[in-house]
Amino acid sequence: MTETIKPRSGDKVANYVEQFKEVAMKEMKLYKIPASITLAQGILESGSGFGRLSVEANNHFGIKCHSAWTGERIYHDDDEDQECFRKYVSPDYSYRDHSLFLTQRKRYAGLFKLDKDDYKGWAQGLRKAGYATDKRYPQKLISLIERYELYQYDAIVLGNPVKTYSETTTSTDTTQRHIVKSGDTLYGIAKKYNITVAQLKTFNSLKSTTLSIGQVLIVKPISKDF
Structure with missing residues (x-):
C-alpha cells in the first residue's frame, strides 16, 4: 500500500x-x-x-x-x-x-x-x-x-559548531541562535542564555514547549538603533 x-x-x-x-x-x-x-x-x-x-x-x-x-x-x-x-x-x-x-x-x-x-x-x-x-x-x-x-x-x-549565513556575511547582525540538542528544554536554554522562558517563546513565536532536535532558536534578537 x-x-x-x-x-x-x-x-x-x-x-x-x-x-x-x-x-x-x-x-x-x-x-x-x-x-x-x-x-x-x-x-x-x-x-x-x-x-x-x-x-x-x-x-x-x-x-x-x-x-x-x-x-x-x-x-x-x-x-x-x-x-x-x-x-x-x-x-x-x-x-x-x-x-x-x-x-x-x-x-x-x-x-x-x-x-x-x-x-x-x-x-x-x-x-x-x-x-x-x-x-x-x-x-x-x-x-x-x-x-x-x-x-x-x-x-x-x-558535530561542528553552527554559524548562520547572516552571521558569516555581516558584522551588524547580532542575533544569537541555539541549535536544539537531545535533552534540551526551554527552561534549560533560557537559563543558559540568561533570559526568561517567556522571552524565549516570544523571540521564536512559540505556542508550546515542544522542541525538536536540530530546531534553531533565537536567544538574542537583532539589536536595533532607534
Whole structure:
C-alpha cells in the first residue's frame, strides 16, 4: 500500500524542512551526502512536497525509472512527454533511493571526495555530473540552503559548531541562535542564555514547549538603533 504524505499549510519550504530534516540527516550519516544538499534537492524537485510526483508517487527527487527499475511507476511530462518515473510506498523510500542513486553511479564519485559540508561544491558537482539540465540548478540549491540555513544539519551530523549565513556575511547582525540538542528544554536554554522562558517563546513565536532536535532558536534578537 502506498503511503502519501499531505503537505502542511503555511511556509511550504519551512514545513518541508521540518518534516524531512531527520531523514536527510540519517541519510547523511549512512551515505555521506550532505543533508543540506538532500533537503535542497527535495525542496526543489518536489515543489516543497506539493508537486505531482511527490504527492502521487512519493518521488521527491525526480528520479526516472531507467532500465533497472522493477518497481511501481508513474508517467509524467518532463524533458519529453510522458516519461517514466519511479513510484515509492513512502517518502522515506524516495530519500533512500536518492542516496543509492548517487552512491552507486560512477559519474557522481567525485562528489564524495569533497568535504562533507561543502554544499557549494556539491551543488556545482551535481550539475556537472548531469543530475539536472538547468544551468541555474547549483545557484537554486545554494540559495535554498543559505536562505533556510540548511547547512546547520550538516554541522549537526558532523558535530561542528553552527554559524548562520547572516552571521558569516555581516558584522551588524547580532542575533544569537541555539541549535536544539537531545535533552534540551526551554527552561534549560533560557537559563543558559540568561533570559526568561517567556522571552524565549516570544523571540521564536512559540505556542508550546515542544522542541525538536536540530530546531534553531533565537536567544538574542537583532539589536536595533532607534
